[in-house]
Amino acid sequence: MSGIKAESNHQFLVNMSRNVSRGLINTAMSGYLCGQSAPYGFDRMLVDENAHKQRVRNGEKFAKPRSWRVKLVPSDDPVKVRTLQWLFETYATQDMGYRAMADVLNAKGIPGPRGGRWFDSTIRAILLNQNYVGTFTWGKRREGKYHRVSGTDILVRDGAEVSVSPRGKPNAIDNPREAWIVVENTHEALVDAATFGVVASKIERRSRKNSTGYRTHTKKNGDAYLFTGLLHCGQCGRVMHGATSTRRKDGKTYKYPRYICSTFTRGGINNETGCRHAPSRSRSNSASCGGNCETWTSNLTQQRPEC
Numbered sequence: 660m661s662g663i664k665a666e667s668n669h670q671f672l673v674n675m676s677r678n679v680s681r682g683l684i685n686t687a688m689s690g691y692l693c694g695q696s697a698p699y700g701f702d703r704m705l706v707d708e709n710a711h712k713q714r715v716r717n718g719e720k721f722a723k724p725r726s727w728r729v730k731l732v733p734s735d736d737p738v739k740v741r742t743l744q745w746l747f748e749t750y751a752t753q754d755m756g757y758r759a760m761a762d763v764l765n766a767k768g769i770p771g772p773r774g775g776r777w778f779d780s781t782i783r784a785i786l787l788n789q790n791y792v793g794t795f796t797w798g799k800r801r802e803g804k805y806h807r808v809s810g811t812d813i814l815v816r817d818g819a820e821v822s823v824s825p826r827g828k829p830n831a832i833d834n835p836r837e838a839w840i841v842v843e844n845t846h847e848a849l850v851d852a853a854t855f856g857v858v859a860s861k862i863e864r865r866s867r868k869n870s871t872g873y874r875t876h877t878k879k880n881g882d883a884y885l886f887t888g889l890l891h892c893g894q895c896g897r898v899m900h901g902a903t904s905t906r907r908k909d910g911k912t913y914k915y916p917r918y919i920c921s922t923f924t925r926g927g928i929n930n931e932t933g934c935r936h937a938p939s940r941s942r943s944n945s946a947s948c949g950g951n952c953e954t955w956t957s958n959l960t961q962q963r964p965e966c
């Protein structure tokens with residue numbers, strides 16, 4: 660009896676999920692936002708049936724009636740618009756990376772998109788966001804439990820790819836580019852198409868050259884980096900992540916895993932805690948780490964030395 664009830668509850672949720680997906684697709688196809696916040700440099704403009712407009716800045720609360728539509732408009736904060744355009748122009752015309760640009764903005768005290776500091780990952784995401792040329796994209800990630808959207812099709816999500824977080828939310832994964840909904844000229848551009856194109860190809864060129872980043876232990880990398888998220892930096896106390904280090908010697912390239920402080924990888928040398936964690940190979944063979952575990956983590960040994 661309870662089995663039948665559970666089954667029909669499940670069916671109800673599946674049907675609701677499909678209807679919600681259909682509604683979202685229709686909204687997205689018309690180039691209207693469905694629940695997202697505005698990318699940095701934009702505000703949301705709510706429009707009702709009588710074309711009455713209401714600007715909503717990120718962080719402001721506004722209970723939107725169902726029938727109202729949401730478009731992106733340039734922010735009314737000139738600092739945000741100028742900063743956004745500075746990022747694109749600088750990356751396109753100068754030899755400055757994400758980290759260096761983040762440092763400039765942090766040094767000037769310009770708040771990041773969420774009010775805090777700028778990080779290289781934030782800047783990279785901005786430079787790749789097509790909303791800045793007036794193109795609306797939707798469905799870059801699959802986040803539903805039951806359905807996924809491919810273009811305008813609603814497909815049943817493969818149960819095997821859905822994992823649920825400890826808080827009971829299905830984990831999102833990236834959708835392939837051809838499955839996105841892309842609508843051009845939905846709102847005013849903040850960056851011209853030529854500059855955006857230069858930036859995009861520069862990012863592509865650079866990312867092919869160096870591909871490092873956080874790694875976690877997976878079957879694919881032979882369960883390396885078992886300590887990701889478990890180790891803490893001896894200097895600032897934050898968690899450490901696995902990353903691949905590349906070294907060239909005698910014409911040969913050596914790659915090996917090591918652990919780096921997350922404060923340091925995200926914020927670089929000018930990070931907010933002042934952590935100067937820099938794994939040093941010369942110190943890594945020292946037998947005693949003096950209580951500072953940076954020594955053995957930078958040596959990637961899986962055996963902890965006596966200390």
Ligand SMILES: [Zn+2]
Binds near residue numbers: 893896934
């Ligand atoms: Zn640290």
